[in-house]
Amino acid sequence: MEKKCYVVVLVAFFLIVSSCMVAPSHGKKQTEALGHLYEIKMKGSHVLNKSPFKAIHHINKSRIHGQEEMKEKDRIPKLPGQPHVRFSQYGGYVTVDKKAGRALYYYFVEAHHSKESLPLLLWLNGGPGCSSLAYGAMEEIGPFRVHSNGKTVYRNRYSWNHAANVLFLESPAGVGFSYSNTTSDYDKSGDSKTAVDNYVFLINWLERFPEYKERDFYISGESYAGHYVPQLAHTILLHNKKANTTLINLKGIIIGNAVINDETDVKGMYDFFKSHALISDETAYRISKYCNLESENNMDAESSTECKAATDEVNRDTYNIDIYNIYAPLCHDSSLRVQPKEPSVVNFDPCSDNYVYAYLNRADVQEAIHADVTKLDHGWEPCSNIITTWGDSPSTVIPLLRELMANRLRVWIFSGDIDGRIPVTSTKYSIQKMNLPIKTKWHPWYLDGEVGGYTQVYKGDLTLATVRGAGHQVPSYQPKRALSLIKHFLAGTPLPDTSRYI
Numbered sequence: 001m002e003k004k005c006y007v008v009v010l011v012a013f014f015l016i017v018s019s020c021m022v023a024p025s026h027g028k029k030q031t032e033a034l035g036h037l038y039e040i041k042m043k044g045s046h047v048l049n050k051s052p053f054k055a056i057h058h059i060n061k062s063r064i065h066g067q068e069e070m071k072e073k074d075r076i077p078k079l080p081g082q083p084h085v086r087f088s089q090y091g092g093y094v095t096v097d098k099k100a101g102r103a104l105y106y107y108f109v110e111a112h113h114s115k116e117s118l119p120l121l122l123w124l125n126g127g128p129g130c131s132s133l134a135y136g137a138m139e140e141i142g143p144f145r146v147h148s149n150g151k152t153v154y155r156n157r158y159s160w161n162h163a164a165n166v167l168f169l170e171s172p173a174g175v176g177f178s179y180s181n182t183t184s185d186y187d188k189s190g191d192s193k194t195a196v197d198n199y200v201f202l203i204n205w206l207e208r209f210p211e212y213k214e215r216d217f218y219i220s221g222e223s224y225a226g227h228y229v230p231q232l233a234h235t236i237l238l239h240n241k242k243a244n245t246t247l248i249n250l251k252g253i254i255i256g257n258a259v260i261n262d263e264t265d266v267k268g269m270y271d272f273f274k275s276h277a278l279i280s281d282e283t284a285y286r287i288s289k290y291c292n293l294e295s296e297n298n299m300d301a302e303s304s305t306e307c308k309a310a311t312d313e314v315n316r317d318t319y320n321i322d323i324y325n326i327y328a329p330l331c332h333d334s335s336l337r338v339q340p341k342e343p344s345v346v347n348f349d350p351c352s353d354n355y356v357y358a359y360l361n362r363a364d365v366q367e368a369i370h371a372d373v374t375k376l377d378h379g380w381e382p383c384s385n386i387i388t389t390w391g392d393s394p395s396t397v398i399p400l401l402r403e404l405m406a407n408r409l410r411v412w413i414f415s416g417d418i419d420g421r422i423p424v425t426s427t428k429y430s431i432q433k434m435n436l437p438i439k440t441k442w443h444p445w446y447l448d449g450e451v452g453g454y455t456q457v458y459k460g461d462l463t464l465a466t467v468r469g470a471g472h473q474v475p476s477y478q479p480k481r482a483l484s485l486i487k488h489f490l491a492g493t494p495l496p497d498t499s500r501y502i
Contacts, residue, residue: 121163
């Protein structure tokens, strides 16, 4: 039986993450999807497996298909309303289960330069159930951002394809343009199935793009991809070992504002609220006293009442701010413009979700990117409306991080320092649970003569890095610092320090 204190806090946790957003004009947003998962975890009638993640050992060879001549069919000559670029881009479907008719949509951009030598980087958004095309590609690290007219795009000069060949994947099936002809698949979604389908996708995609088979490969992502990324990495290591060969040349992972460990994620959120003056010291004290997640005993009636009262107060205090960037403006006018606003990559537009939604639901855009070729019975959404249940979600991925480090993979965890949802306090608490010796002590890292954030390196090749002035979606708010971060990660070089005060 779960602890009463845990249930009460999860109830409050869901209310906080779902109430502080301006209501969207369509579907769920990434900012709400994680709260929805906690609602599911909270419901006593729903059986959700929270045991440690275990990869599937046997994957039927019938799920690996020939990919001859499919790469060229996926080439995207140009997106509608796109400025001229010198790199190639591709988009299309990879079947991951032919019998079920399950296929995942991908978007791939080759590097601006040196595509033959730069690594391959996969980006995954979380949710669970949110689109890497919507967020990663169109609002964060992709080569384009969408104008406020919802019809044209402009260059993101801090795109991560300045550092790598970047692959975006909409997963699991039911997210974005990805689909299954077996609709019951949507009711079987969860961490384990997502990891397997992502792995099968990669094996097939590398057959379609064989020039990347031996290329250094890295996995990146944010938020609930704190589960997806290490789970996929674990699956890759397992099947490389089973095959006694390198099927996928995995070198490392990097996750941002990541869901890592339920208990410390929740505790870190409340502590962040207190330290940033979003709630009173008295409220924080009452949560600490009456909502103790570490207690093995059920709370008595008085504690339960006091805990609920305290978390209700937190809900009121944070209702009208965006806890995913506590200093960001809200979107008050989501309407599209006939004459688009002056675009800015460095000043993120809080209404960007609406522009991307309009753009990706245009018939000419879908035709250009080879999406919705089966004419789905639902429109494209940034976060899935048809995945309504989630079968398994481990309470922690710390054992997987330890395993990756033991296999000498590079592991970086970064944190936008003004995200209140999975804040830097949560990330630090989660890393502290690993009890790792410090290799390089805490220090600022620099870009353009300014502090870009702070970093600490642990023995075993784990790096913690904060990004100053960034919210939950770090590259949206601090694109230049995010690009510097990924360049150092891929190169395996420390973030730049200075030996003197500036």
